[in-house]
Amino acid sequence: MSTASKFRKLAGISAIAFATMTAANAVNAANWRYAHEEYEGDVQDVFAHDFKEYIEENSDHTLQIYRFGELGESDDIMEQTQNGILQFVNQSPGFTGSLIPEAQIFFIPYLMPTDMETVIQFFRESEAINEDFPELYANHGLELLQMYPEGEMVVTADEKITKPEDFNNKKIRVMTNPLLSETYDAFGATPTPLPWGEVYGALQTNMIQGQENPIFWIESGGLYEVSPNLIFTKHGWFTTAMMANQNFYNGLSDEDKQLVQDAADYAFEKIIEHISGLAEKSLEKIKADSDEVTVTRLNEEQVQRFKERAPQVEKKFIEMTGESGKELLNQFKEDLKEVTNQ
Template structure:
């Protein structure tokens, strides 16, 4: 065989080998589906795309992302994840609380600090977050991959508010979360559960007089247009959770499980950097767009009037969740004390 024929044969073998390898990779590659609760460019969307970036740069898999409304409301995407239609979902404990009562712990007011560095350290180090919660989610067929903070909660109302008495008779929209309703009852308001898609119209028509959300969401959702009085009460941070359908996750190879975990960790680090300064930036955008907006930051004395009502919410949490919730709350507080150095 001359050298030319040898070369052609080698090329032919290489081409066949490459074709076989490509076919094998194509069989092993998958298109995964991921849904979250927010709009383009919002925190959950940024997290999702960082997760996607890591998955696609480190494997042959692809990730399809669905934003708020594309597959329905929060309850819809959770049902689709539990049914295995979606592989991944990002959902706040505000909605998951009906499914996992203990997740409502994030809605006990004044339990979480508002200092960002302390909050971040808590999410990194907390035993409750990183060991206890995954077990609770697993009971519902969900593999908890990451919990992370989005921003300090801000209340918007139809007029400036500085005391619980000034919230009397005001209907404040809450997520479909029993403990969040208890919080606003304690604060003196009338809690009104509504799905997100109805909130803007309800504020516009005065069906409700207020709501709470992180400031970036108030800006991106245009809520300040119909609820222009922003009140910083210091009562907590908005937390969210990214998870997978557990049957899907358990069926992955060890290599793909590590890929998914690494992608979740990578996206966490990216989102922590993203939210640094995000609230100030969003507030600046809001005040530049509207002359009607007022900003009220409660002083310590005013905050204390609200904080004094928090114990009844904590008691309600224990009533709802029993011994398991009580133990989780104890661990939660121990974790917080540890990161505060107390």
């Protein structure tokens, strides 16, 4: 056989091999579905798109993202994930708490620090976050891929709040989360669980007199328009979790499992960059848009009056979660001591 003939034969074999490999990749490629709880450009949406970017740049898979309302409320997208209709979901413990009671630990007031650097270090290093929570989620058919902070919680109300007594006779919207209700009950308010889609209208018609959310969400959702008094109580950070249907995840190849884990880690690092300075920018937008907005930042003496009411919430958490919750709380506190050097 001549050299030219050999070359043509090898070229033909290579072309066939390449075509076979390409066809195999096409067959193995999948379109995954991912739903979250927020609007376009909000923190969860940014995280989802960073995750999508990594997946699609490093594989033949594609990712379809659904924002708030496109597939229903938070409870709806969780049910769809558990049933395997969605492969990925982003949901805060505020809603997951009814399914996984221990996840409500983030709603014990004044447990978490509020300075961003410490919060981020806690999420990176916490044994409770990175080892204990994945086991809890796995018990409910969910593969926990990432927990991350979104922003400090800020209360909005129909008037300024500086002490617990100011909450008397006020209905404050809370997520459908028993422990969050306990928190506002401890603060002196009447906690009123409502799905997100009803909050703006309820504030506008005075069915409720306040609510809590990170400042970017208050700006994005226009809540300051109907609840113009912003109160920084320093009682906690809004936390969220990104997870997968566990049956789906367990059925992935080792290569795809690593891809998903790497994509979640990539999105975490990107979102930490994104939230840096986000609260300040959102507050400036709010103040520029409305002359009616007031901003109240509680001083240490005022914060202390609210802190004094926190132990009853911690006690309720232990009652609701039993020994597992008590162990998780102890680990949480140990982790916090390590990052705050206390």
